[in-house]
Amino acid sequence: MLDRIVYFVRHGETDWNAEGRLQGQVDTDLNAKGRSQADRNGRKLAELISDPSKFDFVASPLRRTRDTMEHIRTQMNLPPKDYRTDPVLVEVHFGDWQGHTFEELEATEPGCFVRREVDKWNFLPPGAGAESYDDLAERIRPWFEGLQRETVCVTHGGIVRSVFRLTETMTQGECAALIIPQDRVLRLQDGRLDWL
Numbered sequence: 001m002l003d004r005i006v007y008f009v010r011h012g013e014t015d016w017n018a019e020g021r022l023q024g025q026v027d028t029d030l031n032a033k034g035r036s037q038a039d040r041n042g043r044k045l046a047e048l049i050s051d052p053s054k055f056d057f058v059a060s061p062l063r064r065t066r067d068t069m070e071h072i073r074t075q076m077n078l079p080p081k082d083y084r085t086d087p088v089l090v091e092v093h094f095g096d097w098q099g100h101t102f103e104e105l106e107a108t109e110p111g112c113f114v115r116r117e118v119d120k121w122n123f124l125p126p127g128a129g130a131e132s133y134d135d136l137a138e139r140i141r142p143w144f145e146g147l148q149r150e151t152v153c154v155t156h157g158g159i160v161r162s163v164f165r166l167t168e169t170m171t172q173g174e175c176a177a178l179i180i181p182q183d184r185v186l187r188l189q190d191g192r193l194d195w196l
Helices: 015-019 032-048 063-075 102-108 112-118 133-145 157-166 172-177
Strands: 006-010 055-059 150-155 185-189 192-195
Touching: 006 032, 006 157, 032 063, 032 185, 055 063, 063 150, 102 112, 133 157, 133 172, 150 157, 157 172, 157 185
Parallel strands: 006 150, 055 150
Antiparallel strands: 006 185, 185 192
């Protein structure tokens, strides 16, 4: 897989991103800034990819990632909806914390933010379906290790953190603390990760 070029794009901004609200697997929409970020990333990919027919285009099935992919493909002069989705690429599940800011959570669970920060990579939020970042990395490992084609993947911040971990580019703590931009393209080539 490492001899393949893979471009990863985090979805554009949503209102929940702007509010600092944990989205996880809740389906939310891009805001105007998010659509602009997606357009920027599409223009960048148009510069980088001379023959899109060689690439697999895949997105998380959530609206914010599908909308980002469609903006990207429009900027690349490709049919907007001619891509596939893969449910393995959905964001980490934050359990009962989904939909809340840490300020709201602290009001009902004092100290929860500090407890999470002690070992953010392995922290498991309360509630059904919740995942740690380590759980997420193991969820996507078979997909990641099985990549057979040059790929453009539109996904979520947690998935991108997992890519840094699966390539052993950073420690667990570094991956957990990483800020994942929404207006940049991440290229994986020859085992190296670069923001473009």
